[in-house]
Amino acid sequence: MRLTLIVLTTLLAGFAVGLISPGFLPIPQTWAQHSAQYTLRVAEQVSLASEIRSGRQEDLLSRIEARLPEYVQTIHDDPKMKSSDLGAASLSAIKSYYVRNQIPVPGEIRGVLEGVPE
Numbered sequence: 001m002r003l004t005l006i007v008l009t010t011l012l013a014g015f016a017v018g019l020i021s022p023g024f025l026p027i028p029q030t031w032a033q034h035s036a037q038y039t040l041r042v043a044e045q046v047s048l049a050s051e052i053r054s055g056r057q058e059d060l061l062s063r064i065e066a067r068l069p070e071y072v073q074t075i076h077d078d079p080k081m082k083s084s085d086l087g088a089a090s091l092s093a094i095k096s097y098y099v100r101n102q103i104p105v106p107g108e109i110r111g112v113l114e115g116v117p118e
Contacts, residue, residue, distance in 0.1 A: 072109040
């Protein structure tokens with residue numbers, strides 16, 4: 001009787017832990033999400049290569065540089081992106097881009113990038 005009670009208690013505890021523990025584990029990226037992100041990156045790279053190959057690299061550069069402040073603000077305003085390693089690395093890369101190329105940092109993101117390490 002005592003052994004049956006111990007086994008039953010152990011099974012119930014294991015069942016409870018099994019039900020609760022997935023809520024504490026990070027959710028892995030599904031294959032569908034991965035494949036969608038990968039194919040989007042492929043399409044972006046082909047588009048970039050086409051722009052460069054056709055001699056429109058200056059236009060491409062100006063479009064990308066015009067969007068950098070928006071990227072900084074979006075990462076800064078989203079708590080999950082801002083606290084992630086990729087978010088911090090992205091902000092750092094953008095700040096380094098401005099410094100390395102001696103481009104003045106736009107006023108709307110200057111305050112955000114001041115606290116970001118290069």
